[in-house]
Amino acid sequence: MSKKQLVEQFNLRSRLKFNIDEGNIWLDENRMLLLHASAFGALRTELIQSLGVLRAKGLLLRMGFESGQRDAELARKLIDSGEPYDVFRIGPLLHAFEGLVKAEITSAEIDWDKGVFNGAVDWEGSWEAESHIQTFGIGGEVACWTLAGYASGYVTRFFNRFVVFREEQCLCCGDDKCSIVGKPAEEWDDQEYVKLFKPDNIDREIRELREEVTNLRESLCSKRGRGNLIGESQAFKSAFHLLERAADSPINVLLLGETGVGKEVFAHWLHKNSGRAEGPFVALNCSAIPHDLIESELFGVRKGAYTGAEESRRGRFERADGGTLFLDEVGDLSPAAQVKLLRVLQTGELERLGDDKTIKVDVRLVAATNVNLNEAITSGRFRSDLYYRLATYPVQIPPLRERKSDIPLLAEAMIAKYAPLYSKKIKGLSDKAVHALIEYDWPGNVRELENLIERGVLLAPSGGVLELEHVLMQGAAATVTEVAVDKAGTVQNPKKEGELRAFESLLDDGFDLGRHEQTLMTMAVDKAGGNLTHAAKLLGISRRQLAYRLAKSSESYEE
Numbered sequence: 104m105s106k107k108q109l110v111e112q113f114n115l116r117s118r119l120k121f122n123i124d125e126g127n128i129w130l131d132e133n134r135m136l137l138l139h140a141s142a143f144g145a146l147r148t149e150l151i152q153s154l155g156v157l158r159a160k161g162l163l164l165r166m167g168f169e170s171g172q173r174d175a176e177l178a179r180k181l182i183d184s185g186e187p188y189d190v191f192r193i194g195p196l197l198h199a200f201e202g203l204v205k206a207e208i209t210s211a212e213i214d215w216d217k218g219v220f221n222g223a224v225d226w227e228g229s230w231e232a233e234s235h236i237q238t239f240g241i242g243g244e245v246a247c248w249t250l251a252g253y254a255s256g257y258v259t260r261f262f263n264r265f266v267v268f269r270e271e272q273c274l275c276c277g278d279d280k281c282s283i284v285g286k287p288a289e290e291w292d293d294q295e296y297v298k299l300f301k302p303d304n305i306d307r308e309i310r311e312l313r314e315e316v317t318n319l320r321e322s323l324c325s326k327r328g329r330g331n332l333i334g335e336s337q338a339f340k341s342a343f344h345l346l347e348r349a350a351d352s353p354i355n356v357l358l359l360g361e362t363g364v365g366k367e368v369f370a371h372w373l374h375k376n377s378g379r380a381e382g383p384f385v386a387l388n389c390s391a392i393p394h395d396l397i398e399s400e401l402f403g404v405r406k407g408a409y410t411g412a413e414e415s416r417r418g419r420f421e422r423a424d425g426g427t428l429f430l431d432e433v434g435d436l437s438p439a440a441q442v443k444l445l446r447v448l449q450t451g452e453l454e455r456l457g458d459d460k461t462i463k464v465d466v467r468l469v470a471a472t473n474v475n476l477n478e479a480i481t482s483g484r485f486r487s488d489l490y491y492r493l494a495t496y497p498v499q500i501p502p503l504r505e506r507k508s509d510i511p512l513l514a515e516a517m518i519a520k521y522a523p524l525y526s527k528k529i530k531g532l533s534d535k536a537v538h539a540l541i542e543y544d545w546p547g548n549v550r551e552l553e554n555l556i557e558r559g560v561l562l563a564p565s566g567g568v569l570e571l572e573h574v575l576m577q578g579a580a581a582t583v584t585e586v587a588v589d590k591a592g593t594v595q596n597p598k599k600e601g602e603l604r605a606f607e608s609l610l611d612d613g614f615d616l617g618r619h620e621q622t623l624m625t626m627a628v629d630k631a632g633g634n635l636t637h638a639a640k641l642l643g644i645s646r647r648q649l650a651y652r653l654a655k656s657s658e659s660y661e662e
């Protein structure tokens with residue numbers, strides 16, 4: 104198959120999207136940059152001058168390696184639609200597509216099953232050679248490092264085996280072309296070169312020092328770890344600092360915030376970081392318990408107190424003795440339960456239902472609500488005296504849409520949590536998936552994100568990344584307008600990718616516009632239960648237009 108046919112078969116151009124309004128370029132799931140070769144060249148020069156050739160070479164190889172791996176992910180997705188060798192050829196094709204070099208495979212000995220790989224590639228028009236020669240002139244060493252890194256990363260990810268390419272000839276050292284040879288890492292005699300693909304010590308040292316600084320800084324500004332509370336955004340940190348200050352004191356904390364912001368996780372943190380950490384943490388969602396059962400649930404019941412109370416039972420307060428009781432949705436408490444709760448808070452004493460024996464309890468109460476309790480007070484549904492007891496120390500937990508910068512951190516933590524549960528190795532999120540997660544509005548907050556990530560982990564292939572299709576949220580992706588480049592290289596009208604694909608497959612099956620129109624109209628009318636106005640709305644046309652077309656199509660079918 105020719106290169107041109109390959110480009111067409113894999114629809115590469117339609118996978119490149121310019122979203123100019125948002126300032127994004129996408130190649131499938133990867134965010135791309137259209138950057139000046141001269142700017143990249145300047146960065147490259149500075150790396151060589153400041154770090155020395157060897158370290159700069161390592162950095163550039165690894166940078167290329169990373170982008171080769173990303174492109175291999177894309178190629179692996181295309182494997183269903185082509186022969187393995189053709190898919191392997193997409194590597195050079197993508198390299199050319201991205202404007203880096205024209206690459207021609209000159210030899211390839213590939214045994215997919217045995218994991219054998221020996222390959223050679225000739226390059227023409229290497230951007231890196233051009234840039235290197237411009238600054239340093241022709242010297243004694245090959246210098247197309249990002250390109251060799253790319254080839255290595257591509258084949259490594261593609262084969263799931265560490266394959267290393269080394270440039271053997273290069274314009275930079277006076278050869279008449281650049282060419283590379285690749286084979287499995289362990290087969291190279293030159294292991295010094297292979298080692299360059301692993302992050303070198305300076306990176307590790309810097310990383311370790313940085314971690315140490317972060318840890319020291321954390322232990323200076325805060326006595327405690329964050330545990331399951333994850334976030335670096337300003338909104339998150341202000342809530343966290345408030346919480347932190349209350350941890351050691353016996354004060355009753357009221358957690359405020361929308362459903363799904365993770366109030367129970369905050370309450371649990373408070374417990375774990377208080378003097379009661381060794382005691383029990385008991386949680387109860389007041390809205391989940393029927394009104395007539397809430398009192399026995401909270402305060403316990405004596406045997407025979409009512410029909411069905413077959414034995415005496417401790418309530419949540421007694422079970423939380425010496426620890427923390429977390430009452431979620433406290434605004435839903437019945438008036439009778441509110442009276443009793445107030446009494447426990449005032450006296451530290453309670454009686455089980457149907458019992459007059461007084462029991463002393465030592466419980467720290469953390470309450471939470473997602474309703475406006477002030478309104479509930481005004482309308483008489485909540486006691487104001489109880490409110491003042493509960494709300495001595497209110498902490499507002501921000502909704503996820505006000506702490507979007509925390510989304511990547513949260514998502515990574517959730518992947519780390521769920522991947523082992525589903526026995527998978529997940530390499531994080533694709534750029535596009537991250538972008539979509541950040542664009543979305545999150546009405547269901549952290550809980551919604553967590554559900555989505557769990558489902559994504561289930562759907563994603565092991566060893567891969569979570570892509571947009573694995574974490575699609577309703578109505579979110581549709582808001583992204585993108586522009587595809589057609590075969591002639593011109594920019595087309597905005598179209599949703601899914602829509603395009605659906606149309607494409609329709610066209611492949613031998614399209615009949617009249618028949619499809621008829622089918623669509625029949626479906627819409629059925630769906631609308633025969634109501635033409637409603638059916639027309641589903642189709643995005645007027646009732647009159649629909650009636651006209653229906654009449655016309657029945658005519659043509661009668662003919």
Ligand SMILES: [Zn+2]
Nearest residue numbers: 247273274281
């Ligand atoms: Zn070269």
